[in-house]
Amino acid sequence: MPQPDSAPLSFMPSASEPLSAVHPPKLAVQAVGKTYVTRGKPLVVLDEISFELAAREFVCLVGASGCGKSTLLNIVAGLVPPTTGEVQVDGMAVLGPGADRGMVFQGYTLYPWLTVAQNIAFGMQLRKLPKAEQRDRTAYYLNVVGLTAFAQAYPKQLSGGMKQRVAIARALANEPEVLLMDEPFGALDAQTKEQMQQFLLNLWAQTHTTVLMITHDVEEAIFLSQRVYVMGSHPGRLTHQVSVPLPAARDLDIKLSPDFIAVKREVLHALRQEH
Amino acid sequence: MIQPSLSQSAIAPSTPRRYLKPSVFWSIRQGFPRWLSLLLIGVSLAIPLVLWSVVSYGGWVPPLFLPTPTRVLQAGWQMLTRENLLWDVWVSCGRVAGGFALAAIVGVAMGIAMGTFHSMESVFAPIVGTVRYMPVMSFVPLIVIWVGIGEDAKVLIIFLGVVLYNAVMVADAVKFIPNDMINVAYTLGGDRRDVLFRVILPATFPSILDTLRVNVSGAWNYLVIAELVAAKSGLGFKIIQSQRYLQTDKVLFCIALIGLIGLLIDYGLKALSRALTPWADQTRQ
Numbered sequence: 001m002p003q004p005d006s007a008p009l010s011f012m013p014s015a016s017e018p019l020s021a022v023h024p025p026k027l028a029v030q031a032v033g034k035t036y037v038t039r040g041k042p043l044v045v046l047d048e049i050s051f052e053l054a055a056r057e058f059v060c061l062v063g064a065s066g067c068g069k070s071t072l073l074n075i076v077a078g079l080v081p082p083t084t085g086e087v088q089v090d091g092m093a094v095l096g097p098g099a100d101r102g103m104v105f106q107g108y109t110l111y112p113w114l115t116v117a118q119n120i121a122f123g124m125q126l127r128k129l130p131k132a133e134q135r136d137r138t139a140y141y142l143n144v145v146g147l148t149a150f151a152q153a154y155p156k157q158l159s160g161g162m163k164q165r166v167a168i169a170r171a172l173a174n175e176p177e178v179l180l181m182d183e184p185f186g187a188l189d190a191q192t193k194e195q196m197q198q199f200l201l202n203l204w205a206q207t208h209t210t211v212l213m214i215t216h217d218v219e220e221a222i223f224l225s226q227r228v229y230v231m232g233s234h235p236g237r238l239t240h241q242v243s244v245p246l247p248a249a250r251d252l253d254i255k256l257s258p259d260f261i262a263v264k265r266e267v268l269h270a271l272r273q274e275h
Numbered sequence: 276m277i278q279p280s281l282s283q284s285a286i287a288p289s290t291p292r293r294y295l296k297p298s299v300f301w302s303i304r305q306g307f308p309r310w311l312s313l314l315l316i317g318v319s320l321a322i323p324l325v326l327w328s329v330v331s332y333g334g335w336v337p338p339l340f341l342p343t344p345t346r347v348l349q350a351g352w353q354m355l356t357r358e359n360l361l362w363d364v365w366v367s368c369g370r371v372a373g374g375f376a377l378a379a380i381v382g383v384a385m386g387i388a389m390g391t392f393h394s395m396e397s398v399f400a401p402i403v404g405t406v407r408y409m410p411v412m413s414f415v416p417l418i419v420i421w422v423g424i425g426e427d428a429k430v431l432i433i434f435l436g437v438v439l440y441n442a443v444m445v446a447d448a449v450k451f452i453p454n455d456m457i458n459v460a461y462t463l464g465g466d467r468r469d470v471l472f473r474v475i476l477p478a479t480f481p482s483i484l485d486t487l488r489v490n491v492s493g494a495w496n497y498l499v500i501a502e503l504v505a506a507k508s509g510l511g512f513k514i515i516q517s518q519r520y521l522q523t524d525k526v527l528f529c530i531a532l533i534g535l536i537g538l539l540i541d542y543g544l545k546a547l548s549r550a551l552t553p554w555a556d557q558t559r560q
């Protein structure tokens with residue numbers, strides 16, 4: 001049964017209602033469906049998914065493995081065309097990948113032939129920003145992710161956590177409208193992961209980018225976001241929305257607070273109903 | 276109560292534990308001592324030389340079958356000093372370089388195109404798939420009719436011999452680039468041109484160098500076929516000519532010389548690839 005707090009199927013951001021009436025939402029996913037046909041048999045991976053993100057919101061998407069989270073994020077990024085529905089940024093439909101939606105992938109996707117600084121500057125170079133601006137922004141984001149000392153290092157000289165920090169810096173340095181992240185800390189150990197969560201939260205507080213992040217770690221989702229969407233599988237669809245009534249400034253100790261645990265219970269129950 | 280002696284005796288006999296036995300000689304990616312590597316190189320070079328010496332100096336086989344090392348070196352000295360062998364080396368190197376450079380440019384471009392675009396893959400796959408199996412030797416009569424018996428023909432034979440191998444191996448290397456590495460460029464605002472020139476090309480660059488290093492040996496193989504065609508100079512020509520007069524010592528010297536040149540090219544290209552791609556993985560040493 002649905003929890004009292006979660007309201008299935010109407011997934012509008014609750015925080016900024018007067019704003020969203022005037023401005024279109026930052027990111028809108030409208031009735032997106034995806035069907036793969038393998039050996040003649042259609043497989044419905046995503047079924048009529050709709051949700052919105054307000055500007056400067058941090059929203060996480062949790063769900064069982066194989067429920068279609070990556071497919072959904074790839075559709076939002078424009079890397080995979082949806083079978084039905086559309087994705088809008090600032091009220092305009094997007095027809096393919098573009099610099100307005102930056103993405104951080106689960107695996108390590110740094111370019112091994114570029115140094116850390118060159119990796120961070122890659123997007124700005126593609127968009128032919130002035131050289132001076134590229135240098136300034138690269139230096140700024142190197143500092144933000146704490147890797148100034150490694151500016152001239154090659155990715156093979158970095159640890160997993162450092163690589164992911166560079167990947168996040170590379171996406172942010174391009175100043176996307178929306179930052180998409182697909183289990184960016186999935187491959188990290190528990191301690192590094194917590195450091196990265198705190199780092200990401202501070203980063204978001206500084207830049208106020210709109211973030212849509214996938215994770216299978218419920219605590220991570222609650223710690224980072226204002227809202228958590230729970231996805232069910234076969235076919236993939238949004239089943240619950242859980243808002244996170246925690247203060248904006250959080251530290252890792254909050255994971256032990258009763259409020260946090262109450263939200264966690266709610267999300268876990270929502271996830272369990274899908275099995 | 277904890278009874279360590281009992282629990283140990285209960286576990287030990289029923290499940291004998293097996294660990295990986297340490298080994299230096301058979302080590303698989305666990306490091307290898309430099310001295311042993313040098314020793315093995317020395318042994319692997321020495322054994323055939325020793326066998327050759329024993330068999331030839333010992334008079335076990337007639338000198339025509341297998342001349343002694345001294346005879347081979349003498350023959351080589353004679354060819355170098357009196358028969359202008361360096362000119363043949365120069366000419367052959369030129370033919371190989373010409374044919375191989377052409378095969379590298381065309382093959383790498385074709386391979387990148389095939390690995391990158393489905394359309395190009397469809398266009399080239401039938402040609403590459405069939406022509407690769409046709410022996411270059413069998414094209415020689417046609418090549419003579421089409422382009423004559425000059426240098427072009429020799430360069431063309433070497434080119435045809437290796438170009439498709441270059442293409443196939445480079446196309447495979449492109450396919451090993453992870454999808455997400457390409458997708459990242461799109462989400463950073465790159466277009467297909469950017470992906471081709473700023474992601475696919477640099478990502479495959481080490482593999483391209485490796486491919487060329489492997490396939491340049493093929494070019495030397497086709498050299499001898501090429502110099503069957505009305506050549507008046509070249510190492511392959513010298514081999515064929517010496518064979519006619521049953522000068523096995525000269526044949527052996529020329530073969531060894533080709534091997535030596537190959538070794539130099541191999542080390543040169545390895546050093547070049549290390550110098551050009553300091554960022555690449557250490558597994559290639």
Ligand SMILES: Nc1ncnc2c1ncn2[C@@H]1O[C@H](COP(=O)(O)OP(=O)(O)OP(=O)(O)O)[C@@H](O)[C@H]1O
Nearest residue numbers: 036038043045064065066067068069070071072216
């Ligand atoms: N190209 C494809 N062709 C056919 N089926 C696909 C394709 N891509 C994904 N699928 C199917 O879609 C489903 C969802 O895949 P997806 O990668 O989105 O899952 P996920 O939620 O990201 O899982 P995980 O948490 O393990 O990463 C899977 O059942 C998968 O088999």
Ligand SMILES: [Mg+2]
Nearest residue numbers: 069070071182
């Ligand atoms: Mg996934």
